[in-house]
Amino acid sequence: MSSLPLQAIKSLSELHQKPSHLRFQYGTAGFRTLGSTLDSVLFRVGVLAALRSKRLDGRTIGVMVTASHNPEEDNGVKLVDPRGEMLEASWEAHATVIANALTTNDLLDALDSLVRTLKIDLSKPARVVYARDTRPSGESLISALQDGLKAIGAEARDAGITTTPILHYLVKAINTKGAKDSYGEDSEEGYYTKLSEAFKKLVAGRRRLDPLIVDCANGVGASAAAKLAQYLGDSLTLRLENTSITTPGALNHACGADFVKTTQKLPPSLTDHLRPGQRGCSLDGDADRLMYYYLDERGTFRMLDGDKIAALVAAFIVEQVKLAGLSDEIKVGVVQTAYANGASTKYLAERLPVKCVPTGVKHLHHAAEHYNIGVYFEANGHGTVLFSPATQEKLATHEPSTPAQSTALNHLINLTQLINQTVGDALSDMLLVEVVLAHKSYSGVEWDSLYADLPNRLVKVVVGDRNAFKTEDAERRLVSPPGLQTKIDDLVRKYEGGRSFVRPSGTEDVVRVYAEAALKAQADELAFRVAGLVYDTAGGDAAKRPKEFL
Ligand SMILES: CC(=O)N[C@H]1[C@@H](OP(=O)(O)O)O[C@H](CO)[C@@H](O)[C@@H]1O
Numbered sequence: 001m002s003s004l005p006l007q008a009i010k011s012l013s014e015l016h017q018k019p020s021h022l023r024f025q026y027g028t029a030g031f032r033t034l035g036s037t038l039d040s041v042l043f044r045v046g047v048l049a050a051l052r053s054k055r056l057d058g059r060t061i062g063v064m065v066t067a068s069h070n071p072e073e074d075n076g077v078k079l080v081d082p083r084g085e086m087l088e089a090s091w092e093a094h095a096t097v098i099a100n101a102l103t104t105n106d107l108l109d110a111l112d113s114l115v116r117t118l119k120i121d122l123s124k125p126a127r128v129v130y131a132r133d134t135r136p137s138g139e140s141l142i143s144a145l146q147d148g149l150k151a152i153g154a155e156a157r158d159a160g161i162t163t164t165p166i167l168h169y170l171v172k173a174i175n176t177k178g179a180k181d182s183y184g185e186d187s188e189e190g191y192y193t194k195l196s197e198a199f200k201k202l203v204a205g206r207r208r209l210d211p212l213i214v215d216c217a218n219g220v221g222a223s224a225a226a227k228l229a230q231y232l233g234d235s236l237t238l239r240l241e242n243t244s245i246t247t248p249g250a251l252n253h254a255c256g257a258d259f260v261k262t263t264q265k266l267p268p269s270l271t272d273h274l275r276p277g278q279r280g281c282s283l284d285g286d287a288d289r290l291m292y293y294y295l296d297e298r299g300t301f302r303m304l305d306g307d308k309i310a311a312l313v314a315a316f317i318v319e320q321v322k323l324a325g326l327s328d329e330i331k332v333g334v335v336q337t338a339y340a341n342g343a344s345t346k347y348l349a350e351r352l353p354v355k356c357v358p359t360g361v362k363h364l365h366h367a368a369e370h371y372n373i374g375v376y377f378e379a380n381g382h383g384t385v386l387f388s389p390a391t392q393e394k395l396a397t398h399e400p401s402t403p404a405q406s407t408a409l410n411h412l413i414n415l416t417q418l419i420n421q422t423v424g425d426a427l428s429d430m431l432l433v434e435v436v437l438a439h440k441s442y443s444g445v446e447w448d449s450l451y452a453d454l455p456n457r458l459v460k461v462v463v464g465d466r467n468a469f470k471t472e473d474a475e476r477r478l479v480s481p482p483g484l485q486t487k488i489d490d491l492v493r494k495y496e497g498g499r500s501f502v503r504p505s506g507t508e509d510v511v512r513v514y515a516e517a518a519l520k521a522q523a524d525e526l527a528f529r530v531a532g533l534v535y536d537t538a539g540g541d542a543a544k545r546p547k548e549f550l
Protein backbone atom coordinates (compact mmCIF):
# COMPACT_ATOMS: atom_id res chain seq x y z
CA MET A 1 0.00 0.00 0.00
CA SER A 2 1.49 3.39 -0.98
CA SER A 3 1.89 6.22 1.46
CA LEU A 4 1.37 9.96 1.30
CA PRO A 5 4.14 11.82 -0.61
CA LEU A 6 5.08 13.62 2.61
CA GLN A 7 8.11 15.42 1.25
CA ALA A 8 6.30 16.89 -1.75
CA ILE A 9 3.34 17.96 0.32
CA LYS A 10 5.63 19.44 2.93
CA SER A 11 7.75 21.55 0.62
CA LEU A 12 4.81 22.85 -1.41
CA SER A 13 2.71 23.46 1.68
CA GLU A 14 5.44 25.77 2.99
CA LEU A 15 4.64 28.04 0.04
CA HIS A 16 0.97 28.19 1.09
CA GLN A 17 0.99 28.72 4.82
CA LYS A 18 -2.17 29.17 6.79
CA PRO A 19 -2.68 32.64 8.27
CA SER A 20 -2.51 31.80 11.99
CA HIS A 21 -5.32 34.13 13.08
CA LEU A 22 -7.99 32.81 10.69
CA ARG A 23 -10.42 29.95 11.06
CA PHE A 24 -12.05 28.52 7.96
CA GLN A 25 -15.29 26.61 7.71
CA TYR A 26 -16.65 24.46 4.91
CA GLY A 27 -20.26 25.64 5.01
CA THR A 28 -23.33 25.56 2.77
CA ALA A 29 -21.38 27.17 -0.03
CA GLY A 30 -17.99 25.52 0.58
CA PHE A 31 -15.22 27.78 1.90
CA ARG A 32 -16.13 31.38 1.22
CA THR A 33 -14.47 34.55 2.46
CA LEU A 34 -12.09 37.32 1.33
CA GLY A 35 -10.22 35.99 -1.70
CA SER A 36 -6.89 37.31 -0.40
CA THR A 37 -7.03 34.96 2.62
CA LEU A 38 -7.72 31.70 0.80
CA ASP A 39 -4.32 30.67 -0.57
CA SER A 40 -3.65 27.92 2.02
CA VAL A 41 -7.22 26.68 1.75
CA LEU A 42 -6.91 26.20 -2.01
CA PHE A 43 -3.64 24.29 -1.68
CA ARG A 44 -5.21 21.98 0.86
CA VAL A 45 -8.43 21.56 -1.12
CA GLY A 46 -6.24 20.31 -3.97
CA VAL A 47 -4.81 17.59 -1.74
CA LEU A 48 -8.23 16.81 -0.27
CA ALA A 49 -9.96 16.55 -3.66
CA ALA A 50 -7.32 14.05 -4.72
CA LEU A 51 -7.87 12.00 -1.56
CA ARG A 52 -11.62 12.02 -2.15
CA SER A 53 -11.01 10.77 -5.68
CA LYS A 54 -8.75 7.98 -4.41
CA ARG A 55 -11.39 7.08 -1.83
CA LEU A 56 -13.87 6.70 -4.69
CA ASP A 57 -11.61 4.49 -6.81
CA GLY A 58 -10.27 7.28 -8.97
CA ARG A 59 -13.58 8.70 -10.05
CA THR A 60 -13.22 12.36 -11.00
CA ILE A 61 -13.90 15.01 -8.37
CA GLY A 62 -14.66 18.63 -9.28
CA VAL A 63 -13.31 21.79 -7.68
CA MET A 64 -15.03 25.12 -8.37
CA VAL A 65 -13.43 28.39 -7.35
CA THR A 66 -16.15 31.01 -6.99
CA ALA A 67 -17.95 33.21 -4.49
CA SER A 68 -21.13 33.33 -6.56
CA HIS A 69 -23.15 36.49 -5.85
CA ASN A 70 -20.76 37.83 -3.20
CA PRO A 71 -18.78 41.03 -3.78
CA GLU A 72 -15.84 40.86 -6.16
CA GLU A 73 -13.17 40.78 -3.44
CA ASP A 74 -14.62 37.58 -1.96
CA ASN A 75 -13.82 34.17 -3.30
CA GLY A 76 -14.47 30.58 -2.35
CA VAL A 77 -14.11 26.96 -3.27
CA LYS A 78 -16.43 23.99 -3.35
CA LEU A 79 -15.91 20.32 -4.13
CA VAL A 80 -18.16 18.43 -6.52
CA ASP A 81 -18.82 14.71 -6.11
CA PRO A 82 -18.63 12.22 -9.02
CA ARG A 83 -22.29 12.36 -10.02
CA GLY A 84 -21.98 16.13 -10.30
CA GLU A 85 -23.51 16.67 -6.90
CA MET A 86 -22.38 18.64 -3.91
CA LEU A 87 -19.71 17.12 -1.66
CA GLU A 88 -21.01 14.42 0.69
CA ALA A 89 -21.83 16.05 4.04
CA SER A 90 -19.40 13.99 6.15
CA TRP A 91 -16.48 15.34 4.11
CA GLU A 92 -17.42 18.94 4.92
CA ALA A 93 -16.08 18.30 8.41
CA HIS A 94 -12.89 16.69 7.04
CA ALA A 95 -12.38 19.71 4.79
CA THR A 96 -12.75 22.05 7.76
CA VAL A 97 -10.19 20.09 9.80
CA ILE A 98 -7.67 20.03 6.95
CA ALA A 99 -8.11 23.76 6.23
CA ASN A 100 -7.48 24.68 9.86
CA ALA A 101 -4.34 22.65 10.58
CA LEU A 102 -2.00 25.35 11.81
CA THR A 103 1.45 24.33 10.60
CA THR A 104 2.68 22.10 7.79
CA ASN A 105 3.37 19.35 10.32
CA ASP A 106 -0.16 19.65 11.69
CA LEU A 107 -1.41 19.38 8.12
CA LEU A 108 0.59 16.22 7.50
CA ASP A 109 -0.76 14.72 10.72
CA ALA A 110 -4.33 15.65 9.79
CA LEU A 111 -3.95 14.14 6.31
CA ASP A 112 -2.40 11.00 7.73
CA SER A 113 -5.22 10.61 10.20
CA LEU A 114 -7.82 11.15 7.47
CA VAL A 115 -6.21 8.50 5.27
CA ARG A 116 -6.17 6.02 8.16
CA THR A 117 -9.67 6.74 9.47
CA LEU A 118 -11.27 6.50 6.05
CA LYS A 119 -8.99 3.67 4.93
CA ILE A 120 -8.08 5.53 1.76
CA ASP A 121 -6.11 3.32 -0.62
CA LEU A 122 -3.35 5.67 -1.75
CA SER A 123 -2.36 3.40 -4.62
CA LYS A 124 -5.61 4.35 -6.40
CA PRO A 125 -5.46 7.10 -9.02
CA ALA A 126 -6.64 10.62 -8.19
CA ARG A 127 -8.50 12.59 -10.86
CA VAL A 128 -9.68 16.16 -10.44
CA VAL A 129 -11.27 18.68 -12.82
CA TYR A 130 -11.34 22.32 -11.79
CA ALA A 131 -12.63 25.68 -12.94
CA ARG A 132 -13.07 29.22 -11.69
CA ASP A 133 -15.28 32.23 -12.22
CA THR A 134 -14.05 35.65 -13.41
CA ARG A 135 -12.90 37.04 -10.04
CA PRO A 136 -9.46 38.68 -10.16
CA SER A 137 -8.26 36.59 -7.19
CA GLY A 138 -9.14 33.40 -9.07
CA GLU A 139 -5.93 33.08 -11.03
CA SER A 140 -3.57 32.89 -8.05
CA LEU A 141 -6.00 30.72 -6.11
CA ILE A 142 -6.01 28.28 -9.01
CA SER A 143 -2.23 28.10 -8.90
CA ALA A 144 -2.39 27.29 -5.17
CA LEU A 145 -4.89 24.55 -6.02
CA GLN A 146 -2.58 23.25 -8.75
CA ASP A 147 0.27 23.05 -6.22
CA GLY A 148 -1.94 20.92 -3.96
CA LEU A 149 -2.83 18.61 -6.84
CA LYS A 150 0.81 18.40 -7.89
CA ALA A 151 1.96 17.67 -4.32
CA ILE A 152 -0.16 14.54 -4.16
CA GLY A 153 0.35 13.59 -7.79
CA ALA A 154 -3.24 13.95 -8.99
CA GLU A 155 -4.24 13.77 -12.63
CA ALA A 156 -5.69 17.23 -13.12
CA ARG A 157 -7.80 18.80 -15.83
CA ASP A 158 -8.20 22.57 -16.07
CA ALA A 159 -11.68 23.52 -17.29
CA GLY A 160 -10.68 27.19 -17.34
CA ILE A 161 -13.05 30.04 -16.61
CA THR A 162 -16.58 28.73 -16.63
CA THR A 163 -19.88 28.61 -14.73
CA THR A 164 -20.46 26.47 -11.66
CA PRO A 165 -23.16 24.37 -13.39
CA ILE A 166 -20.91 23.69 -16.37
CA LEU A 167 -18.24 22.35 -13.99
CA HIS A 168 -20.89 20.11 -12.38
CA TYR A 169 -21.93 18.96 -15.86
CA LEU A 170 -18.32 18.17 -16.76
CA VAL A 171 -17.80 16.11 -13.61
CA LYS A 172 -20.81 13.96 -14.37
CA ALA A 173 -19.99 13.72 -18.07
CA ILE A 174 -16.42 12.61 -17.33
CA ASN A 175 -17.59 9.98 -14.84
CA THR A 176 -20.24 8.57 -17.17
CA LYS A 177 -18.14 8.71 -20.35
CA GLY A 178 -18.79 5.72 -22.58
CA ALA A 179 -21.38 4.32 -20.16
CA LYS A 180 -24.98 3.50 -20.96
CA ASP A 181 -26.12 6.46 -18.90
CA SER A 182 -23.58 8.89 -20.45
CA TYR A 183 -24.47 12.43 -19.43
CA GLY A 184 -23.06 13.98 -22.61
CA GLU A 185 -19.73 14.91 -24.21
CA ASP A 186 -17.28 15.92 -21.50
CA SER A 187 -16.61 19.38 -22.91
CA GLU A 188 -18.20 22.83 -22.86
CA GLU A 189 -19.23 22.26 -26.47
CA GLY A 190 -20.92 19.05 -25.33
CA TYR A 191 -22.88 21.04 -22.77
CA TYR A 192 -24.03 23.75 -25.19
CA THR A 193 -24.89 21.19 -27.84
CA LYS A 194 -26.92 19.06 -25.43
CA LEU A 195 -28.93 22.01 -24.12
CA SER A 196 -29.47 23.80 -27.41
CA GLU A 197 -30.51 20.69 -29.33
CA ALA A 198 -33.05 19.75 -26.68
CA PHE A 199 -34.32 23.33 -26.66
CA LYS A 200 -34.76 23.44 -30.43
CA LYS A 201 -36.72 20.18 -30.39
CA LEU A 202 -38.93 21.45 -27.58
CA VAL A 203 -39.85 24.73 -29.28
CA ALA A 204 -40.11 23.35 -32.82
CA GLY A 205 -43.36 24.43 -34.43
CA ARG A 206 -44.11 27.01 -31.73
CA ARG A 207 -44.41 30.72 -32.34
CA ARG A 208 -41.00 32.29 -31.92
CA LEU A 209 -40.46 33.94 -28.57
CA ASP A 210 -39.63 37.65 -28.34
CA PRO A 211 -36.00 38.43 -27.55
CA LEU A 212 -35.04 37.89 -23.92
CA ILE A 213 -32.95 40.42 -21.99
CA VAL A 214 -30.31 38.62 -19.91
CA ASP A 215 -28.49 40.45 -17.09
CA CYS A 216 -25.20 38.56 -16.78
CA ALA A 217 -24.14 40.19 -13.46
CA ASN A 218 -20.85 41.19 -15.16
CA GLY A 219 -19.68 37.67 -14.44
CA VAL A 220 -18.79 34.39 -16.07
CA GLY A 221 -22.41 33.95 -17.17
CA ALA A 222 -21.73 36.65 -19.78
CA SER A 223 -19.33 34.52 -21.79
CA ALA A 224 -21.34 31.34 -21.25
CA ALA A 225 -24.57 33.05 -22.37
CA ALA A 226 -22.79 34.47 -25.42
CA LYS A 227 -21.64 30.98 -26.43
CA LEU A 228 -25.06 29.51 -25.75
CA ALA A 229 -26.65 32.20 -27.92
CA GLN A 230 -24.55 31.01 -30.88
CA TYR A 231 -25.71 27.42 -30.44
CA LEU A 232 -29.33 28.57 -30.13
CA GLY A 233 -29.15 30.41 -33.45
CA ASP A 234 -32.51 31.92 -34.28
CA SER A 235 -34.47 29.57 -31.99
CA LEU A 236 -34.17 32.23 -29.26
CA THR A 237 -32.62 35.69 -29.29
CA LEU A 238 -30.74 36.64 -26.14
CA ARG A 239 -29.92 40.33 -25.55
CA LEU A 240 -27.01 40.22 -23.14
CA GLU A 241 -26.53 43.07 -20.65
CA ASN A 242 -24.00 43.58 -17.83
CA THR A 243 -21.28 41.71 -19.64
CA SER A 244 -18.31 43.77 -18.35
CA ILE A 245 -16.26 40.86 -17.10
CA THR A 246 -13.01 42.81 -16.82
CA THR A 247 -14.27 46.10 -15.33
CA PRO A 248 -12.97 46.27 -11.73
CA GLY A 249 -15.75 46.23 -9.15
CA ALA A 250 -18.52 45.51 -11.67
CA LEU A 251 -19.19 41.87 -10.74
CA ASN A 252 -22.60 41.54 -9.02
CA HIS A 253 -22.61 45.30 -8.42
CA ALA A 254 -26.18 46.65 -8.59
CA CYS A 255 -27.10 43.76 -10.90
CA GLY A 256 -27.51 40.00 -10.94
CA ALA A 257 -30.01 37.57 -9.46
CA ASP A 258 -29.20 38.24 -5.81
CA PHE A 259 -29.53 42.01 -6.26
CA VAL A 260 -32.94 41.50 -7.85
CA LYS A 261 -34.17 39.12 -5.17
CA THR A 262 -32.96 41.10 -2.17
CA THR A 263 -33.90 44.58 -3.40
CA GLN A 264 -36.97 43.42 -5.39
CA LYS A 265 -35.90 45.97 -8.00
CA LEU A 266 -34.82 46.09 -11.61
CA PRO A 267 -31.04 46.51 -11.92
CA PRO A 268 -30.66 50.25 -12.75
CA SER A 269 -28.48 49.33 -15.75
CA LEU A 270 -31.51 47.69 -17.39
CA THR A 271 -33.85 50.67 -17.11
CA ASP A 272 -33.22 51.76 -20.68
CA HIS A 273 -33.34 48.25 -22.09
CA LEU A 274 -36.48 46.63 -20.72
CA ARG A 275 -39.73 47.82 -22.27
CA PRO A 276 -43.09 47.26 -20.56
CA GLY A 277 -44.27 43.72 -21.25
CA GLN A 278 -40.81 42.46 -22.24
CA ARG A 279 -39.21 39.60 -20.26
CA GLY A 280 -35.86 39.93 -18.60
CA CYS A 281 -33.83 37.68 -16.36
CA SER A 282 -30.75 37.96 -14.16
CA LEU A 283 -28.03 35.38 -13.57
CA ASP A 284 -25.79 35.50 -10.51
CA GLY A 285 -21.98 35.69 -10.47
CA ASP A 286 -21.44 32.00 -11.22
CA ALA A 287 -24.65 31.47 -13.21
CA ASP A 288 -26.37 28.97 -10.97
CA ARG A 289 -29.24 31.24 -9.91
CA LEU A 290 -31.90 32.79 -12.08
CA MET A 291 -34.53 35.50 -11.50
CA TYR A 292 -37.09 36.58 -14.12
CA TYR A 293 -39.09 39.81 -14.23
CA TYR A 294 -41.03 42.19 -16.45
CA LEU A 295 -42.49 45.67 -16.26
CA ASP A 296 -46.26 45.83 -16.30
CA GLU A 297 -48.17 48.31 -18.47
CA ARG A 298 -47.70 50.98 -15.81
CA GLY A 299 -43.97 50.34 -15.79
CA THR A 300 -44.08 48.68 -12.36
CA PHE A 301 -41.41 46.07 -11.74
CA ARG A 302 -42.80 42.54 -11.33
CA MET A 303 -40.47 39.83 -10.08
CA LEU A 304 -40.78 36.17 -11.09
CA ASP A 305 -38.59 34.37 -8.58
CA GLY A 306 -37.63 30.76 -7.89
CA ASP A 307 -41.09 30.02 -6.47
CA LYS A 308 -42.74 31.31 -9.63
CA ILE A 309 -40.32 29.25 -11.73
CA ALA A 310 -41.17 26.13 -9.68
CA ALA A 311 -44.90 26.73 -10.14
CA LEU A 312 -44.57 27.28 -13.90
CA VAL A 313 -42.32 24.30 -14.48
CA ALA A 314 -44.05 21.84 -12.14
CA ALA A 315 -47.47 22.55 -13.65
CA PHE A 316 -46.05 22.04 -17.15
CA ILE A 317 -44.38 18.75 -16.28
CA VAL A 318 -47.51 17.42 -14.58
CA GLU A 319 -49.45 18.31 -17.71
CA GLN A 320 -47.01 16.55 -20.02
CA VAL A 321 -46.96 13.43 -17.80
CA LYS A 322 -50.74 13.36 -17.99
CA LEU A 323 -50.78 13.89 -21.76
CA ALA A 324 -48.28 11.06 -22.13
CA GLY A 325 -50.69 8.78 -20.27
CA LEU A 326 -48.21 8.23 -17.45
CA SER A 327 -49.98 9.89 -14.50
CA ASP A 328 -50.39 6.61 -12.67
CA GLU A 329 -46.78 5.62 -13.02
CA ILE A 330 -44.87 8.88 -12.72
CA LYS A 331 -45.47 11.08 -9.69
CA VAL A 332 -44.21 14.64 -9.70
CA GLY A 333 -43.34 16.38 -6.42
CA VAL A 334 -41.97 19.76 -5.39
CA VAL A 335 -39.42 20.65 -2.72
CA GLN A 336 -39.23 24.12 -1.18
CA THR A 337 -37.75 25.78 1.90
CA ALA A 338 -39.46 27.93 4.51
CA TYR A 339 -38.52 30.99 2.41
CA ALA A 340 -40.92 29.93 -0.34
CA ASN A 341 -43.73 32.43 -0.59
CA GLY A 342 -46.82 31.10 1.19
CA ALA A 343 -48.93 31.75 -1.90
CA SER A 344 -46.64 29.54 -3.99
CA THR A 345 -46.86 26.73 -1.46
CA LYS A 346 -50.65 26.99 -1.50
CA TYR A 347 -50.78 27.00 -5.32
CA LEU A 348 -48.49 24.00 -5.60
CA ALA A 349 -49.93 21.99 -2.71
CA GLU A 350 -53.36 22.13 -4.34
CA ARG A 351 -51.90 20.33 -7.33
CA LEU A 352 -49.14 17.99 -6.17
CA PRO A 353 -47.08 16.84 -3.16
CA VAL A 354 -44.92 19.61 -1.67
CA LYS A 355 -42.18 19.05 0.89
CA CYS A 356 -40.42 21.69 2.96
CA VAL A 357 -36.76 21.12 3.90
CA PRO A 358 -34.03 23.19 5.62
CA THR A 359 -32.26 25.90 3.61
CA GLY A 360 -29.39 24.85 1.36
CA VAL A 361 -29.40 23.17 -2.00
CA LYS A 362 -28.13 19.83 -0.74
CA HIS A 363 -31.29 19.39 1.35
CA LEU A 364 -33.56 20.26 -1.56
CA HIS A 365 -31.64 18.07 -3.97
CA HIS A 366 -31.75 15.01 -1.73
CA ALA A 367 -35.46 15.44 -1.00
CA ALA A 368 -36.20 15.84 -4.72
CA GLU A 369 -34.49 12.51 -5.41
CA HIS A 370 -37.32 10.78 -3.57
CA TYR A 371 -39.85 11.67 -6.23
CA ASN A 372 -40.14 10.12 -9.70
CA ILE A 373 -39.77 13.67 -10.97
CA GLY A 374 -38.69 16.15 -8.28
CA VAL A 375 -38.87 19.88 -8.91
CA TYR A 376 -36.92 22.00 -6.45
CA PHE A 377 -36.26 25.71 -6.32
CA GLU A 378 -35.18 28.07 -3.61
CA ALA A 379 -37.05 31.36 -3.68
CA ASN A 380 -33.74 33.00 -4.62
CA GLY A 381 -33.75 31.24 -7.98
CA HIS A 382 -31.51 28.24 -7.42
CA GLY A 383 -33.06 24.99 -8.49
CA THR A 384 -33.55 22.23 -11.01
CA VAL A 385 -35.66 19.20 -11.84
CA LEU A 386 -34.56 15.61 -11.15
CA PHE A 387 -35.84 12.63 -13.11
CA SER A 388 -35.16 9.39 -11.22
CA PRO A 389 -33.20 6.74 -13.13
CA ALA A 390 -36.31 4.50 -13.16
CA THR A 391 -38.37 7.36 -14.59
CA GLN A 392 -35.83 8.02 -17.34
CA GLU A 393 -35.90 4.32 -18.15
CA LYS A 394 -39.70 4.36 -18.23
CA LEU A 395 -39.72 7.35 -20.59
CA ALA A 396 -37.23 5.63 -22.87
CA THR A 397 -39.19 2.37 -23.09
CA HIS A 398 -42.84 3.42 -22.81
CA GLU A 399 -44.98 2.66 -25.86
CA PRO A 400 -47.38 5.55 -26.45
CA SER A 401 -50.90 4.63 -27.63
CA THR A 402 -51.74 7.82 -29.51
CA PRO A 403 -49.87 10.53 -31.46
CA ALA A 404 -50.70 12.99 -28.63
CA GLN A 405 -49.14 10.66 -26.08
CA SER A 406 -46.11 10.23 -28.28
CA THR A 407 -45.63 14.01 -28.55
CA ALA A 408 -45.85 14.51 -24.78
CA LEU A 409 -43.50 11.59 -24.19
CA ASN A 410 -40.94 13.15 -26.54
CA HIS A 411 -41.28 16.47 -24.74
CA LEU A 412 -40.52 14.77 -21.44
CA ILE A 413 -37.51 12.98 -22.90
CA ASN A 414 -36.23 16.25 -24.33
CA LEU A 415 -36.73 17.92 -20.95
CA THR A 416 -34.43 15.34 -19.36
CA GLN A 417 -31.77 16.54 -21.82
CA LEU A 418 -32.48 20.26 -21.48
CA ILE A 419 -32.36 20.31 -17.71
CA ASN A 420 -29.00 20.21 -15.95
CA GLN A 421 -29.95 17.67 -13.33
CA THR A 422 -26.67 17.91 -11.42
CA VAL A 423 -27.37 21.30 -9.85
CA GLY A 424 -29.32 24.54 -10.33
CA ASP A 425 -28.20 26.06 -13.63
CA ALA A 426 -29.31 29.55 -14.62
CA LEU A 427 -28.82 28.97 -18.36
CA SER A 428 -30.52 25.60 -18.44
CA ASP A 429 -33.34 26.87 -16.21
CA MET A 430 -33.72 29.90 -18.47
CA LEU A 431 -34.22 27.66 -21.50
CA LEU A 432 -36.66 25.56 -19.49
CA VAL A 433 -38.74 28.63 -18.62
CA GLU A 434 -38.66 29.76 -22.25
CA VAL A 435 -39.90 26.34 -23.38
CA VAL A 436 -42.87 26.50 -21.03
CA LEU A 437 -43.68 30.08 -22.01
CA ALA A 438 -43.56 29.07 -25.68
CA HIS A 439 -45.84 26.07 -25.10
CA LYS A 440 -48.35 27.98 -23.01
CA SER A 441 -48.13 31.17 -25.12
CA TYR A 442 -47.58 33.01 -21.86
CA SER A 443 -46.02 36.40 -21.46
CA GLY A 444 -44.69 37.44 -18.06
CA VAL A 445 -48.18 38.66 -17.18
CA GLU A 446 -49.93 35.29 -17.55
CA TRP A 447 -47.09 33.50 -15.81
CA ASP A 448 -47.21 36.00 -12.96
CA SER A 449 -50.94 35.51 -12.56
CA LEU A 450 -50.63 31.80 -11.63
CA TYR A 451 -50.80 33.13 -8.06
CA ALA A 452 -50.23 36.48 -6.34
CA ASP A 453 -47.19 36.63 -4.05
CA LEU A 454 -47.87 37.45 -0.43
CA PRO A 455 -45.96 40.60 0.55
CA ASN A 456 -42.87 39.62 2.53
CA ARG A 457 -39.80 40.97 4.24
CA LEU A 458 -36.42 39.48 5.07
CA VAL A 459 -34.37 41.12 7.85
CA LYS A 460 -30.88 40.35 9.17
CA VAL A 461 -30.21 40.59 12.88
CA VAL A 462 -26.63 40.75 14.14
CA VAL A 463 -26.37 38.85 17.42
CA GLY A 464 -23.54 37.88 19.75
CA ASP A 465 -23.85 34.16 19.07
CA ARG A 466 -26.02 32.91 16.26
CA ASN A 467 -25.44 29.31 17.39
CA ALA A 468 -27.77 30.05 20.32
CA PHE A 469 -30.59 29.86 17.75
CA LYS A 470 -31.73 26.29 17.13
CA THR A 471 -34.61 25.24 14.94
CA GLU A 472 -36.91 22.30 14.16
CA ASP A 473 -39.61 21.50 11.60
CA ALA A 474 -37.46 22.38 8.57
CA GLU A 475 -36.31 25.57 10.30
CA ARG A 476 -39.83 26.88 10.66
CA ARG A 477 -39.78 26.88 14.48
CA LEU A 478 -37.22 27.83 17.10
CA VAL A 479 -36.46 25.47 19.96
CA SER A 480 -33.86 27.79 21.44
CA PRO A 481 -33.55 30.42 22.93
CA PRO A 482 -36.32 29.05 25.14
CA GLY A 483 -39.61 30.92 25.05
CA LEU A 484 -38.86 32.98 21.94
CA GLN A 485 -41.01 30.89 19.58
CA THR A 486 -44.08 31.39 21.79
CA LYS A 487 -43.57 35.15 21.64
CA ILE A 488 -43.24 34.99 17.84
CA ASP A 489 -46.43 32.90 17.61
CA ASP A 490 -48.27 35.51 19.70
CA LEU A 491 -47.15 38.28 17.38
CA VAL A 492 -47.90 36.39 14.16
CA ARG A 493 -51.47 35.74 15.27
CA LYS A 494 -52.14 39.49 15.19
CA TYR A 495 -51.49 39.74 11.42
CA GLU A 496 -53.83 38.65 8.65
CA GLY A 497 -52.10 35.98 6.58
CA GLY A 498 -49.16 36.33 8.95
CA ARG A 499 -46.21 33.92 8.96
CA SER A 500 -42.76 34.46 10.36
CA PHE A 501 -39.76 32.33 11.23
CA VAL A 502 -36.25 32.87 12.56
CA ARG A 503 -33.12 30.87 11.77
CA PRO A 504 -29.36 31.34 11.95
CA SER A 505 -27.76 31.92 8.54
CA GLY A 506 -25.42 29.21 7.32
CA THR A 507 -23.37 31.63 5.22
CA GLU A 508 -23.24 34.88 7.21
CA ASP A 509 -22.77 35.70 10.86
CA VAL A 510 -26.38 36.82 11.30
CA VAL A 511 -29.80 35.53 12.28
CA ARG A 512 -32.43 35.88 9.54
CA VAL A 513 -36.02 36.89 10.16
CA TYR A 514 -38.63 36.25 7.48
CA ALA A 515 -42.19 37.52 7.63
CA GLU A 516 -45.14 37.65 5.30
CA ALA A 517 -48.64 39.06 5.65
CA ALA A 518 -51.59 40.07 3.53
CA LEU A 519 -50.36 43.66 3.19
CA LYS A 520 -46.82 44.93 2.56
CA ALA A 521 -46.83 47.35 5.50
CA GLN A 522 -47.96 44.52 7.76
CA ALA A 523 -45.26 42.15 6.52
CA ASP A 524 -42.65 44.85 7.21
CA GLU A 525 -44.05 45.58 10.65
CA LEU A 526 -44.19 41.91 11.60
CA ALA A 527 -40.61 41.38 10.41
CA PHE A 528 -39.31 44.34 12.39
CA ARG A 529 -41.19 43.35 15.52
CA VAL A 530 -39.83 39.81 15.35
CA ALA A 531 -36.37 41.25 14.63
CA GLY A 532 -36.71 43.41 17.76
CA LEU A 533 -37.67 40.33 19.81
CA VAL A 534 -34.69 38.41 18.47
CA TYR A 535 -32.30 41.28 19.16
CA ASP A 536 -33.48 41.79 22.72
CA THR A 537 -33.63 38.07 23.54
CA ALA A 538 -30.08 37.63 22.28
CA GLY A 539 -28.96 40.36 24.69
CA GLY A 540 -28.24 42.96 21.97
CA ASP A 541 -26.78 46.28 23.11
CA ALA A 542 -29.73 48.70 23.56
CA ALA A 543 -27.59 51.61 22.35
CA LYS A 544 -26.87 49.87 19.03
CA ARG A 545 -30.41 48.56 18.45
CA PRO A 546 -31.28 49.26 14.78
CA LYS A 547 -33.92 52.01 14.76
CA GLU A 548 -36.25 50.16 12.38
CA PHE A 549 -36.63 47.26 14.84
CA LEU A 550 -39.97 47.56 16.66
C1 LIG B 1 -32.50 33.41 2.68
C2 LIG B 1 -31.52 32.96 1.68
O1 LIG B 1 -31.60 33.37 0.51
N1 LIG B 1 -30.57 32.11 2.09
C3 LIG B 1 -29.50 31.64 1.19
C4 LIG B 1 -28.17 31.69 1.90
O2 LIG B 1 -28.23 30.82 3.02
P1 LIG B 1 -28.27 31.30 4.53
O3 LIG B 1 -28.03 30.05 5.31
O4 LIG B 1 -29.62 31.89 4.72
O5 LIG B 1 -27.20 32.34 4.71
O6 LIG B 1 -27.16 31.22 1.01
C5 LIG B 1 -27.33 29.84 0.62
C6 LIG B 1 -26.15 29.46 -0.24
O7 LIG B 1 -26.08 30.23 -1.39
C7 LIG B 1 -28.66 29.68 -0.10
O8 LIG B 1 -28.83 28.32 -0.37
C8 LIG B 1 -29.79 30.21 0.77
O9 LIG B 1 -31.00 30.19 0.07
Ligand SMILES: [Mg+2]
Nearest residue numbers: 068284286288
Ligand atom coordinates in the same frame (compact mmCIF):
# COMPACT_ATOMS: atom_id res chain seq x y z
MG1 LIG C 1 -24.37 31.20 -7.38
